[in-house]
Amino acid sequence: MIKSHPSEAILYQYAAGDLGASMTLVVGTHIDMCPVCQQTVGEIEEDLCRQHLDTVVETLTVPSSDHEGISKAHCDKMLEEIFSSEAKPPVKAEELICLEGRRFILPRTLAHNRSRIGDWTNMVGKLWRAPVNVGPKGHTNLIYMAPGTQVPEHTHKGQEATLVVDGVFNDEKDIYYNGDFILLDGERTHTPQTTDHDCLTLATLDAPLHFTSGISRLLNPFSSLFFRT
Amino acid sequence: MQVMSERTSQRGVMKASQQDTADKAAELLAKVAESRSRAAFSELFSHFAPKLQAYGTRQFGNEQTAMDLVQETMTNVWHKAHLFKPDRGSPSTWIFTIARNIRFDLLRKNKKRKDDISADELWPILAEKNDSLDDGYALDNDVLMQEIAHYYGQLPNAQRVVVEKIYIEGKSQQEVSDSLGIPLGTVKSRTRLALKKLKELIVEHD
Ligand SMILES: [Zn+2]
Numbered sequence: 001m002i003k004s005h006p007s008e009a010i011l012y013q014y015a016a017g018d019l020g021a022s023m024t025l026v027v028g029t030h031i032d033m034c035p036v037c038q039q040t041v042g043e044i045e046e047d048l049c050r051q052h053l054d055t056v057v058e059t060l061t062v063p064s065s066d067h068e069g070i071s072k073a074h075c076d077k078m079l080e081e082i083f084s085s086e087a088k089p090p091v092k093a094e095e096l097i098c099l100e101g102r103r104f105i106l107p108r109t110l111a112h113n114r115s116r117i118g119d120w121t122n123m124v125g126k127l128w129r130a131p132v133n134v135g136p137k138g139h140t141n142l143i144y145m146a147p148g149t150q151v152p153e154h155t156h157k158g159q160e161a162t163l164v165v166d167g168v169f170n171d172e173k174d175i176y177y178n179g180d181f182i183l184l185d186g187e188r189t190h191t192p193q194t195t196d197h198d199c200l201t202l203a204t205l206d207a208p209l210h211f212t213s214g215i216s217r218l219l220n221p222f223s224s225l226f227f228r229t
Numbered sequence: 230m231q232v233m234s235e236r237t238s239q240r241g242v243m244k245a246s247q248q249d250t251a252d253k254a255a256e257l258l259a260k261v262a263e264s265r266s267r268a269a270f271s272e273l274f275s276h277f278a279p280k281l282q283a284y285g286t287r288q289f290g291n292e293q294t295a296m297d298l299v300q301e302t303m304t305n306v307w308h309k310a311h312l313f314k315p316d317r318g319s320p321s322t323w324i325f326t327i328a329r330n331i332r333f334d335l336l337r338k339n340k341k342r343k344d345d346i347s348a349d350e351l352w353p354i355l356a357e358k359n360d361s362l363d364d365g366y367a368l369d370n371d372v373l374m375q376e377i378a379h380y381y382g383q384l385p386n387a388q389r390v391v392v393e394k395i396y397i398e399g400k401s402q403q404e405v406s407d408s409l410g411i412p413l414g415t416v417k418s419r420t421r422l423a424l425k426k427l428k429e430l431i432v433e434h435d
Pocket residue numbers: 002004005006030031034036037038
């Protein structure tokens with residue numbers, strides 16, 4: 001069972017289209033994996049629709065004559081353009097991603113962004129990264145940790161959202177499984193690691209990470225490399 | 230998919246008039262989908278265009294952009310009516326989510342880079358059902374590459390090359406299609422055949 005979900009406020013912003021592109025991708029991928037949030041978002045969309053559309057006009061039988069603001073002539077012109085328009089080609093999805101002999105099936109939203117996922121780069125040890133080209137360059141990445149991998153302790157400045165796409169990892173506070181959505185705010189220090197299983201996560205952040213542990217002196221020069229391109 | 234029954238019971242909360250409106254709109258959408266009925270679409274248009282226009286005006290504070298939102302939203306309704314599923318929610322909620330996507334793109338339009346993401350990628354609500362690979366394509370998640378590596382030498386050459394590129398080099402199917410100069414459909418069918426064969430081999434030796 002997924003135990004860590006986006007807050008209702010975030011789901012509301014997601015459904016209204018008010019989140020940035022990278023956060024929309026992470027939240028949307030969580031929703032693909034989470035029947036509970038699917039249900040909630042469905043209800044929020046109905047609610048938003050009531051606010052924004054349903055309350056405006058009640059009848060369906062008005063002939064296309066004078067509505068406030070749209071003249072009959074304007075309507076006819078728009079209809080003509082619509083009937084003669086071409087359908088946009090649908091966005092292609094591709095579900096599979098491979099790394100180091102492991103294959104992962106991507107959830108629906110991420111699968112529709114497969115072409116935005118760049119090449120894997122080995123960062124340090126058994127830690128891999130592939131950039132996802134959405135939003136500011138380098139802010140959104142797939143991160144793969146092989147079993148027994150530790151991300152050096154680091155502090156976030158700004159906000160980081162992480163979604164477990166497949167596998168399990170833990171930090172000092174908790175253990176996270178498939179579908180868990182973790183939002184870290186501001187000045188928090190943590191050390192993600194894997195033990196027996198590997199883990200594929202999707203992460204997006206506002207600000208680059210700052211490493212704090214002993215190894216940080218080693219890594220800090222790379223930290224720009226690490227989460228940005 | 231179990232979610233639907235609860236969603237439907239929720240709709241019992243709707244006022245009777247709203248339910249009638251929703252049923253009527255669903256009927257019209259079905260006519261558009263089945264017979265490309267321009268009359269049915271025109272009726273939908275005259276119902277939803279003013280609502281969408283009001284939504285757009287509140288969102289953008291600009292009449293011209295509001296009209297763009299009406300036109301682009303209704304253009305999607307015309308082409309994608311077959312994707313509306315009455316058991317998943319009301320027609321107006323479906324149309325609202327299309328408008329929400331168009332709004333997202335219109336708001337970003339002025340700062341748009343060439344490869345900027347579009348709302349259709351972020352909320353794939355208008356994706357065709359079969360735009361991704363069918364289930365036969367996926368092996369069990371836990372089957373390791375090593376197992377495949379053990380058997381893939383037994384595949385016919387053409388299939389082995391495709392499997393190698395996808396599973397070992399990590400190429401996308403489109404990239405394989407480009408690099409081998411063969412159609413994407415061929416890459417897909419070769420992959421499918423190869424995986425079917427591999428599954429058989431793995432099961433045989435289990
Ligand atoms: Zn959830």
